[in-house]
Amino acid sequence: MVAGCLAVLREQRPRVHCITNSVAQAFTANCLLALGAVPSMTIAPEEVPDFVASADALLINLGTLDRPRRDAAMTAIEVAGEEGRPWVLDPVFVDASKGRAEFAAELARREPAVIRLNEDEFHALTGDMDGVAGIADFAVRLLSVVALTGPADMITDGTRLVTVANGHPFMGRVTAVGCASAAVVAAFLAVEPDALNAAAAAFAVMGIAGEVAGESAFGPGTFATRLIDALYDLEPGALQERAKIV
């Protein structure tokens, strides 16, 4: 499944519009380009409608959430809804700011195809729910696929549950790896209509690229460049051999 999705992505070269934080923009763009997708990144209110309407998928990442990014996110989601474009919500660091958590909760109600969060972010958004049942409830309530990232990523639409156990410890030591993963989910959504499969493929691809990068990295600096190399280079055989999707 993963290898097939990646082959389609490389052939179709979907454009992914990313409303994302200023720290993650360049690394996210480079991951998408290496994978075979085409990024665009403007948050200017006059430009967002044209860019989203002509894109194949949308990422909304809530890092460095200033007023222009809030406005851009609202406009982009509206246009994505009108044009039937799938979108991903990445509520990074909602555990560090109440205002961000409230805004994230508002956006989560607008039916993102996939919402990505780690355990702390999940708790900040949902209060006291926990465990697999909590995530599944959240997915049902939102009508979204929920991807809880961690040592193993748990992905559920409320009915089905997939775990992806690929990755490398350096992925937590390079800024924007998580942000770029959510952009890669958006890229897979552009070519795979089943959002659960798209998210699983994306996390497997990023995790495996991380494992490959880790084999030749001297530290987090070379790891980041090798991760991009690996995204470009991944072959069907390696994907099938390495994928830990259950």
Add this chain to the structure above:
Amino acid sequence: MVAGCLAVLREQRPRVHCITNSVAQAFTANCLLALGAVPSMTIAPEEVPDFVASADALLINLGTLDRPRRDAAMTAIEVAGEEGRPWVLDPVFVDASKGRAEFAAELARREPAVIRLNEDEFHALTGDMDGVAGIADFAVRLLSVVALTGPADMITDGTRLVTVANGHPFMGRVTAVGCASAAVVAAFLAVEPDALNAAAAAFAVMGIAGEVAGESAFGPGTFATRLIDALYDLEPGALQERAKIV
């Protein structure tokens, strides 16, 4: 010619003020520094006049074209005109947004020394003109040198035509390589008064650096770091041997 321009650039270390998109800022700054130029990047309206007046050349790149960048671009071009600083217009992605195309057309009338665009951007700006004659007409109308980038770059002032055929396929797989090329054109304009020669030297230097980088890159990640290494390292002999300028 290319080697001579680069030697002067490395000796004079011109400062290039860049009004550029947030995705490209860091990579652009690193290309300029590696080459021997000094970048500055503020878009704050209170700061732009001082920074442009004390710079040796100016880049206006229209990516992530929010309101502050529009205002900064207008102010910067005005100051550049008053102070006699050469400037480069890079209307990236004008084919994706009508508002951006209109703004680009307005700026193009203010006599940039060089305007860089690819084929899609050229069509979005000029309508139905095409081919060498179309580019030459555009250059004459604007009183600018036009650099049409592609597999081979075509550079014309309406009378003379130069093509530069250096480059590497990974240059399309790393974000901001095109944006950085336009900044390198600005750096060469600071040391070479003939804008056609400055643009040709810049595209040759970037293309050759790309070729050198491609020889030791494992993928687009290592390619980006090696491109910066190569910009720092380029030697006159290698430039003369590799340059494909006709």
Add this chain to the structure above:
Amino acid sequence: MVAGCLAVLREQRPRVHCITNSVAQAFTANCLLALGAVPSMTIAPEEVPDFVASADALLINLGTLDRPRRDAAMTAIEVAGEEGRPWVLDPVFVDASKGRAEFAAELARREPAVIRLNEDEFHALTGDMDGVAGIADFAVRLLSVVALTGPADMITDGTRLVTVANGHPFMGRVTAVGCASAAVVAAFLAVEPDALNAAAAAFAVMGIAGEVAGESAFGPGTFATRLIDALYDLEPGALQERAKIV
């Protein structure tokens, strides 16, 4: 001293909130992560108070000083004062813009734990003072530790003077190395209450990481990635052997 500070930093993993310029954000974040600290970077006025209050130290860098960054800086410094968080002022490029120099002078009076500047920036801020006596006067007047960066860094609280002579020439050829150094000072302030020692440790660590990186770099591109590797990898023995702190 340096090795001990670094060990504590790696264990405690302090969070450093960075109000910094858009060019430096990603590289700064990656240096902090490699070192063992955790960066956050929002400048949104609604978010800054929560983020600063929950951080362990604060960096204020005045690059790309637009209105939102000015407002964020003022708010952040106020919250840092209330919460007793140490903060670092990095008035980059104040020599290129009068408005920036005035704002920097205003912030300098609010008792940063450490202020970092190079010689040109020092002159722009202080007028005609010079030499060791000038720096010491400045430190006494501000009630801050002053770190004058250059081929050898001079660090003083007005009474004690420390010089750190580690580093590599490529550090001037990679954008944001100076900005990231100031962020590393903030990280050390989070674990070392003596600001003079914290600053000395930070500059020694960055300088030594630069030396290590220089040994395997092919140019400024690979140097930047290897510097991050080295920050992750530095061992107590290497620190003690290489540190040139007098």
